[in-house]
Amino acid sequence: MPQDADLQAVPDPALVAAVGAGDAAALALLYDRFSGMLMGLAHRILGDASDAEEILQEAFLQVWNQARRYDPSRSSVSTWLVLITRSRAIDRLRSRKVKARTLLAVQQEKRGSHTSPEGVGDVFRQERGRRLRQEMALLPPEQREVLEMAFFRGMTQTEIADQAGIPLGTVKTRSLLAMRKLRKALSEEIEELL
Numbered sequence: 001m002p003q004d005a006d007l008q009a010v011p012d013p014a015l016v017a018a019v020g021a022g023d024a025a026a027l028a029l030l031y032d033r034f035s036g037m038l039m040g041l042a043h044r045i046l047g048d049a050s051d052a053e054e055i056l057q058e059a060f061l062q063v064w065n066q067a068r069r070y071d072p073s074r075s076s077v078s079t080w081l082v083l084i085t086r087s088r089a090i091d092r093l094r095s096r097k098v099k100a101r102t103l104l105a106v107q108q109e110k111r112g113s114h115t116s117p118e119g120v121g122d123v124f125r126q127e128r129g130r131r132l133r134q135e136m137a138l139l140p141p142e143q144r145e146v147l148e149m150a151f152f153r154g155m156t157q158t159e160i161a162d163q164a165g166i167p168l169g170t171v172k173t174r175s176l177l178a179m180r181k182l183r184k185a186l187s188e189e190i191e192e193l194l
Contacts, residue, residue, distance in 0.1 A: 008029070010026075010029070012033070012076070012077035013072040013077055015033075015077070016063075016070045016072075016077055016080075017067070017070075019063060019067040020067035020068035020070070027060065027063070027064055030060075030063065030077075030081075031060055034077075035056060035060075037078070038056055038081055039053070039056050041082060041086060041089070042055040042056055042085055042088075042089045045086065045089040045090065045093060046089055046092060051092060052089070055088045055089045056085065058088050059084045059088050062084055063081065063084065087158070087168075088158060091156035091157055091158045091159070092156065094157075095154055098150065098151060098154045099154045102154060131186060132186065135181075135182055135185045136148075136182070138181075138185075139178050139181060139182075142174055143174045143175075143177055143178035144178065145164070146160055146164075146171055146174040146178065147178050147179070147182075149163070157172055
């Protein structure tokens with residue numbers, strides 16, 4: 001790789017290749033070139049500067065770890081970086097929503113009353129919960145694991161992929177298949193909710 005002064009003239013794909021070879025200076029230059037744009041994107045999606053900064057760090061960590069996989073024939077470097085950042089920001093946004101729904105459910109459960117009419121609602125909620133657990137038990141273990149990590153532990157799909165050691169696409173496919181099976185099995189309960 002050229003010296004620092006010469007790095008400024010290196011095209012983006014060559015920088016990514018250098019990052020893939022472990023060149024930290026190339027990563028720093030790539031960061032300098034694109035961090036402003038990516039930070040703006042993350043901030044627009046998340047609406048929070050500190051979350052956007054964390055996403056930017058995560059995105060460049062992913063670049064460092066996956067630069068060898070970059071294929072210039074599939075997209076430009078800027079598009080690749082935008083997709084990585086956008087995906088991480090959306091995962092963070094979804095994680096926030098899952099955590100908020102979980103917190104709300106816990107708060108409502110604590111406030112729950114066993115007198116009518118709330119008591120009747122509690123019985124229906126318990127029955128729906130029992131049916132959901134029953135249908136979850138029928139899912140293939142790998143699909144059930146992905147849903148449990150997402151909904152009960154509040155993990156993003158990226159976090160699930162990292163923890164389970166499987167590709168992100170596999171996590172997405174398993175989630176989609178499991179949700180379709182649950183939606184079909186629980187269609188009556190879903191109609192009751194609407």
